[in-house]
Amino acid sequence: MSTSISTADLSREFCKILPRASVLDREEQLKPYECDALTAYRQLPRLALLPSTNEEIQAIVNVCRRYEIPIVARGAGTSLSGGALPHSDGILLNLAKLNNILEIDPHNRTATVQPGVRNLAISEAAKPYGLYYAPDPSSQIACTIGGNIAENSGGVHCLKYGLTIHNILALKILTIEGEILEIGGKNLDSSGFNLLSLMTGSEGMLGITLEATVKLLPHPHDRKVMLAAFDQIQNAGDAVNGIISNGVIPAGLEMLDHLTIQATEMYCSPGYPPNAAAILICELDGYDEELEVQVKRVSDIFHSHHAIEVRIAKDEQEAELLWQGRKASFPALGNLTPDYYCMDGTIPRKHLALVLDNINKLSVKHGLRVANVFHAGDGNLHPVILYDANVPGELETAEKLGGEILELCVEVGGTITGEHGVGVEKLNQMCVQFSNAELETFLAIKNALDKKQLLNPGKAVPTLHRCAELGAMHVHHGKLPHPELPRF
Amino acid sequence: MYIMENYLTPNFHGFSDLRMNDYAQEIADKILTAYQQKQPLKITSGKTKQFYGRKINAEILNVKNHSGVVEYEPSELYITARSGTPLSEIERIIDHKNQILPFEPPRFGASATIGGTVACGLSGPRRAYSGSLSDCILGADVINGKGEQLHFGGRVMKNVAGYDVSRLMCGALGTLGVITSITLRLLPKPENEQTITFETSCTEAIEKMNQWANTPLPISATFHDMNTLYVRLSGSPSTIKSSAKEMQGEFIEKNETFWETVKKHKHPFFDTELPLWRISVPPSTPELNIQGECLMEWSGALRWYATDSDERAIRTEVERVGGQATLFKGNSTQNIFHPLSKASMKFHKHLKQVMDPGYILNPGKMFAEL
Numbered sequence: 001m002s003t004s005i006s007t008a009d010l011s012r013e014f015c016k017i018l019p020r021a022s023v024l025d026r027e028e029q030l031k032p033y034e035c036d037a038l039t040a041y042r043q044l045p046r047l048a049l050l051p052s053t054n055e056e057i058q059a060i061v062n063v064c065r066r067y068e069i070p071i072v073a074r075g076a077g078t079s080l081s082g083g084a085l086p087h088s089d090g091i092l093l094n095l096a097k098l099n100n101i102l103e104i105d106p107h108n109r110t111a112t113v114q115p116g117v118r119n120l121a122i123s124e125a126a127k128p129y130g131l132y133y134a135p136d137p138s139s140q141i142a143c144t145i146g147g148n149i150a151e152n153s154g155g156v157h158c159l160k161y162g163l164t165i166h167n168i169l170a171l172k173i174l175t176i177e178g179e180i181l182e183i184g185g186k187n188l189d190s191s192g193f194n195l196l197s198l199m200t201g202s203e204g205m206l207g208i209t210l211e212a213t214v215k216l217l218p219h220p221h222d223r224k225v226m227l228a229a230f231d232q233i234q235n236a237g238d239a240v241n242g243i244i245s246n247g248v249i250p251a252g253l254e255m256l257d258h259l260t261i262q263a264t265e266m267y268c269s270p271g272y273p274p275n276a277a278a279i280l281i282c283e284l285d286g287y288d289e290e291l292e293v294q295v296k297r298v299s300d301i302f303h304s305h306h307a308i309e310v311r312i313a314k315d316e317q318e319a320e321l322l323w324q325g326r327k328a329s330f331p332a333l334g335n336l337t338p339d340y341y342c343m344d345g346t347i348p349r350k351h352l353a354l355v356l357d358n359i360n361k362l363s364v365k366h367g368l369r370v371a372n373v374f375h376a377g378d379g380n381l382h383p384v385i386l387y388d389a390n391v392p393g394e395l396e397t398a399e400k401l402g403g404e405i406l407e408l409c410v411e412v413g414g415t416i417t418g419e420h421g422v423g424v425e426k427l428n429q430m431c432v433q434f435s436n437a438e439l440e441t442f443l444a445i446k447n448a449l450d451k452k453q454l455l456n457p458g459k460a461v462p463t464l465h466r467c468a469e470l471g472a473m474h475v476h477h478g479k480l481p482h483p484e485l486p487r488f
Numbered sequence: 489m490y491i492m493e494n495y496l497t498p499n500f501h502g503f504s505d506l507r508m509n510d511y512a513q514e515i516a517d518k519i520l521t522a523y524q525q526k527q528p529l530k531i532t533s534g535k536t537k538q539f540y541g542r543k544i545n546a547e548i549l550n551v552k553n554h555s556g557v558v559e560y561e562p563s564e565l566y567i568t569a570r571s572g573t574p575l576s577e578i579e580r581i582i583d584h585k586n587q588i589l590p591f592e593p594p595r596f597g598a599s600a601t602i603g604g605t606v607a608c609g610l611s612g613p614r615r616a617y618s619g620s621l622s623d624c625i626l627g628a629d630v631i632n633g634k635g636e637q638l639h640f641g642g643r644v645m646k647n648v649a650g651y652d653v654s655r656l657m658c659g660a661l662g663t664l665g666v667i668t669s670i671t672l673r674l675l676p677k678p679e680n681e682q683t684i685t686f687e688t689s690c691t692e693a694i695e696k697m698n699q700w701a702n703t704p705l706p707i708s709a710t711f712h713d714m715n716t717l718y719v720r721l722s723g724s725p726s727t728i729k730s731s732a733k734e735m736q737g738e739f740i741e742k743n744e745t746f747w748e749t750v751k752k753h754k755h756p757f758f759d760t761e762l763p764l765w766r767i768s769v770p771p772s773t774p775e776l777n778i779q780g781e782c783l784m785e786w787s788g789a790l791r792w793y794a795t796d797s798d799e800r801a802i803r804t805e806v807e808r809v810g811g812q813a814t815l816f817k818g819n820s821t822q823n824i825f826h827p828l829s830k831a832s833m834k835f836h837k838h839l840k841q842v843m844d845p846g847y848i849l850n851p852g853k854m855f856a857e858l
Contacts, residue, residue, distance in 0.1 A: 194655050
């Protein structure tokens, strides 16, 4: 097993591949890697490695395979689900040094990049050609494309422009066997199975991304940003449905509830109506006259759903101000509370009001405040549970409340994660969403492609044993048979 | 439960009785028996794409009867239908609510079903502009090679729980499982569509199409047949008018009929006895060095050749530009699909082993080894 080689010997092995300075083994060097953005889970790896070439990564994988050492690949460590949490017996493979944009091809509208390239850096490099990379997770200044692919990241604009899977064309993957697998190309169709879909969102468990070719899009002709305020959350939810049913697909459609509005006002004063129960921020893009027609249509829909105020940004500056509050929501909520826990379920839009109402009830039941700021247009909720980790038991209560919110999402026909991934965080809820036969399929895929369970083991797919311990939750939605069992 | 209410609400346009047309259990039983008896199965449905893929001999498993729209939620932009549901029925139902399938499926016969469409993974004219068939898949019910009924994905666009097995079914030609139901994302129908034309050579057409693709012009389809380039514009009448003016094209009258012809391969080009090659290349690739007439779609990313040129010569030329070639139609003992690398084939075999350990679902339909 993985303990068959001492850490010192292992370190010596890697020093044959990497410069000494790229093999981190002292506790103070490993500390920065002990967690990702889900800080409630922490674990030091045995070693952290900083390769700078594909050949080095290949050699590292070969050593790990020989000694059966688990590998956790990591980009910027912005995962909100613990996807990059180290393994106690394993190495942490930091891909940050592989940060070259290998090619911008304006003729075919593609960018070929290494995994450690930041999401926003792609759009910056494509800007001179009038192109950009569409997926824009809120962490886009920092998060890397390798992590985006592992998690199939979304963002504010994915309602119209899709998730990572809709915007990548090719991947170069290193398998645990040390072989390089080329998937896709700058062309649109490839023979064989749809491996691009299988790899995207597989949380680093089926291979290591060495290179990605992504689609670049031309910037939209023009955009308009609107704000609508409602005194009842139900009306805001219905307005969201009204817009989509009317054949309008906004570039972004976001909702902020009362608590979030108050927090952002205190934080950066975006000028949101302070008494509203909820506001919607809607971005539309398109051509001049057509855009005007859409703005009018959406404005009418807001009014017909009893909006107490509808505001249309006059210029780019005002548009940015309207977005600013939304973008600052999380730090703003952070000011209200010592700790917060951000959830990520998706539900059919029509159940928005019902689910928000039930979240409120769960919040009262567990005695913790929950703020809601989310991608309303595609039903992707981000309930933010406010708690204080220094109060004994509050973290556990927050996790329990979070788990119940996700089970509620599954119950109304949704899913436990829209864009943050399962990681270590939502393993129990996977037992709710999938049957044993379905989980067995995932486990068999993992087993077939990584028999020794070395690539990011223990993430994304729970063992059947774990689900059995939790009880037959897949059948009995939302009713935990053994609430006393530890939930992580 | 909320989902069940939808199953039981007869609120649409005379769907046939859903309970009557649910044959999932029967199909699963047949597959289980075949698995136990090591009996290979050839999966069929509307039989409109039997020309596609390698020829195989096996006991026929027809899933056409397993049909019906299970859920349609216009405001949620999705439809769930059993695999035997005719494509035409789905398009009719969603058209009623002014919605479209974003990938604009090609159609090779009236009896085409949604299951066969997904299994073949082919997208039509709109693909390069509003996404592929795979992009539209939100979820799928699948029976694996052991007769187990499985459900992957869901009904919502953002869903990253578990490996994406539902999209893995797209284009797998039934070799990984029998699709019993599929949930697809829909888009609102564009307010208006018009087509403009240009008289141009192949080289100039490739240049033009790729220049336009770098701008936000509302292009939703392109087609070039030797000397005429057709470009479909979608949006409001005013947007179409101003775009056409900017592009300096001539409007054609029969916009819809023209694209129906393209989708159904009724263009005279396709009326050929020669082997038909479907070639996927980076869109701005210059004219290929392949003998024979060429049609282009998708801003140049899809090229059709009717030619009896040597297979190896075609594949070598296509590989040179980073593309792939499929022998779409043509009686041949050659490889149909572009050969996989050794590492990729190994990966494919592992997946086949997981989903169909008895090697009974359409064995050899894609590659002899799968």
